[in-house]
Amino acid sequence: MNPLKISIAVVLLFSFGLFFIGTDGFQAFTAETARTNDLIETQPEFPEVTLEDSHERTYSFSEFEGKHVFITFMYTACTSVCPQLEMNMYNVYKQLPEEAVGEDIVFLSISFDPENDDPETLSTYRGYFESDGETWRMARIPDQKELDRLLEEFGVIVIPDDNGHYTHNSAFYLVNREGNLTDVMDYTKVDEAADKVNAILANEKGV
């Protein structure tokens, strides 16, 4: 073997390693995919936080024990992604069987802007999406520490800018009856998400 061949081999091997490690074995070319894959694998538990919803009720997450929870993260001043996210959530909501909603599954929109999104604001915002406040609740987490922990656990990245807006990633999160995160779904694919949830619900009925 001459040095040229060896050095080319080393360079190629190094680069292969770099790309392999950097993309989790050519699985994840965006951080979002990597994060989702990771979350689905580790299934973190929803941490103990206190929610305050649009009806000014406060409760911890155990309120939903025994039910699936379909979650999105948003803030009401958002003009770009969030309205779309919530609209898509509404479309998923509509596609589920009426009897299951509220019984087997609850929808929850969590605001990561507790300072501005007080119950009154959330209540107004709720109206835009025909959320009933019961089977689809909108809530904030008043305690910033608790909120940060939840965002950290669920891999939600929220970066405030100077104008009261945030850069953030968006997805549908599904927490199972035991309070573990089981799936992170692409929020732009409404039908796919609805089918998935329906399948889970149907599956459980079958058992």
Next chain:
Amino acid sequence: MQPIIGLIMFLFLMLPPVANLLESIMIFHMHMQMPLIAISGFLMAPFFMEKFPKFFAKWNERGIPGIILFTLVMTYWSIPRAMDDALTMYSVELFKFISLAFLAGVPLRASWMKLTDFWKNAVFVFFTLQYGLMGLIYLMSDSQLCNNYLQSEQITLGWGFLTVAIALLIYLIQLVIIDPSDYE
């Protein structure tokens, strides 16, 4: 002189406020900071080439291993994931600085003069295609590719890639239609 300027530039780019500013906007991060780090390495290269002439002569025959390393490292850093990781993980950020300077900038300098015209043009063709392709990916993608940057910034970056690709394409076209031997 050049290696000192390179080193100063490298350290300057590492200063937290400078790094933060350049990383605050997606296109600055990819098309300003990263090339600047590579350029700092390019400037530092003579220091290593003089210090270890044998190493470069033996292991970088005809410049080919070096240019492959340069190309692949640069390509790696155009993946959206890599950029996100650099922002969230300190180790990746450090690796970004080291790899772009010493595994892209240095090998580029150590290789370029040794390359034949064929290889030089191949590098231009490769980057034209890569930039064009990355531009289209960033422009066409419906979803947010980087968690740390907005989708609108992604479009800007896409146009950045495309315009550089177009400039490179113009360069390639003139290589084809203008024969330098007519003038030189």
Next chain:
Amino acid sequence: MALAQKIQEKTQKALGAHPADAKISKSYFSISFIALLVGGVLGLLQGLNRAGLLELPTWLNYYQVLTGHGLFLVLVFTSFFVVGYFYAALSHNLGGLQPKVRKMVWSAFWLKIMGAVTAVIPIIQGEASVMYTFYPPMAASPVFYIGLVLFVVGIWMAAFGAFIQVANWRKANKGQHLPILSYFATGVFVLLLFSSLFVAIEVFMILPWSLGWVDTINVMLSRTLFWAFGHTLVNIWYLTAVSAWYTIIPKVLGTRRFSDTLTRVVVMLLVILNIPGGFHHQIVDPGITESVKYLHVFMSLAIGFPSLMTAFAMFSIFERSGREKGAKGLFGFFKKLPWGDVRFLAPMIAMIAFIPAGAGGIVQTTNQLNQVVHNSLWVVGHFHLTLGMTVALTFFGVSYWLVPYVSGRVLTKRMNKLGVIQTWIWTIGMTLMSVAMHLVGLLGSPRRTSYSNYFGNETALGWDPYLIFLAVGGTLLIIAVVLQVYNMFHLMFRAPKGDSEFMVEPEAVGGNKTPFWTERWSRIIVLMLIVIAMGYVIPLTDFIFNAPPGSPPFKTW
């Protein structure tokens, strides 16, 4: 120097300029100096009005005059001069213009005249008081924009003519470096071509809108496109002046040029870095984030590098020339300079003026300082120092030998003396005016405003004493303009016949062979395109893809 070239130069010296080419330059200079006269008179009217000394009639209001002043001086005077000057250089350097190129530059001439006339008609009618910057949504008569299109197409013709001439010369003289002044010419025409592309796109956006075919226009986009052109244009005149400093001054001083490589690098840098520099006109605009603006400060300041290199080169030439003449001490060379020679005096004052002018430019490219002076009379003072002194005086200095050269006449002692007087009057007038403008600008007096004391406001009344200097300076300037125009036409048609020398020093010091990469223009252009992309991709994509609803046309005058 190759033998063939030596012979060529000998014959050229004997024959003077090629008559057909001389006619081209003479025609361009004639238009240029007529524009100077008209623009100068309009400038005087403004100065008098602004000082509150003259009330303009309603059929010729201040803003009409101002639009005309800008158009005649910034577009017509300068662009005609530049083409005339560089075509004389191309003809002299490259063995006469080719017949095809001659045809092109003549069509450029008529296109530009047609364009200028077409644009001036609506201004006179009061249908286009939109200023040199013609910001939408202010909408002038479509005729105005058509005039601008013709003018730009004319510029393109002249640029392509120059490229063809240069390319053919290089084919015929393989391996040789382009003579330095032709090298400058190439740089200038490359910049003219690429920067005017931006304004062409802008005008093609405006035209259907001003005709009513399209309802609204993207305000920020057109403004950004304008400044990509508007500022580069100014720097093109500056680069032209620089070309004279590098090549002509050593000849007048009887010494050799500064390092050839460095001169060419300066041209390359000015070409590559120039276009994004225009962005600093938008520092206090909305819609652009602070970080983008900050990075643009660097893009603007980068032009400072070649300028500072030029400053060094010039002092180096003065010093060497002084030493050769036996000057002693650190500044002894200063006395040995030929202050009585207008061909030296005018460009020398121009260079000195560029020291404060350049410093003022740095002030304006810096975010916070810009905020203090933006759109105040300071800015007007600044560009009268750069254009009115640095550029115009260099042009005048050049014309004192170039006009006799192309006319086959000589600069007599008497004309030289008249030229010296003219230069000093101009210098005093412009200094008074621009210093006053800088000062009153700092106090807050705005630009582009006819006389107003803002309903007797105390602050505004405090500006009046300064504004008087505008009238005084303007009056001196018009005297200088008349003198200059007289001198030029005298040198063109009346001066005694004889052979004048083409005042460009071909030889540079150093003797090192200039590397050939300086001749690879395609590479320079690609680099320039990448730098333009660096500067403009961010704001342009933002203004296009995040545009607010557009604006309908307004006629507010």
Next chain:
Amino acid sequence: MLKHEKIWLTVSSVMIIGFMIATGIQTFAFGMGPPSETERVDPQKVDEHEVFSEPGVYEVGENKYEVVMTLEIFSFNPGDIEIPAGSEVTFKMTSKDVTHGFQIAGTNVNAMVMPGYIQTITQTFDEPGEYLILCNEYCGSGHQLMATTITVV
């Protein structure tokens, strides 16, 4: 390259970099960046806008005021503003027609106000007195009359 030339180039570079650093520190550390609001608005529907439908001076905090202002040929609305000394005033502006300028003579308040964009600029007025507000971007035949005042009492 000559030795003097190297020195000169180094000095030039240091000077330009120095300018950059000074500007950077002022912009990012002291928050003295130029007015750069990025919000958009429909220039033909300014009157229906949630904020700009009611121009005026609003007290938003202790010694803090917000002036919601529309600019149109050839006036500022609201005009003749009065505020107490020592207050921090944020001007929130947009244009209803062409491009205007907003300058308060004797202060560093200087901003472009363009149709389609909201512009904000903040200034603290410590010295009592009457300040001249004027339009410094050519906007038409009455441009020289486009002015008003802000009185600090």
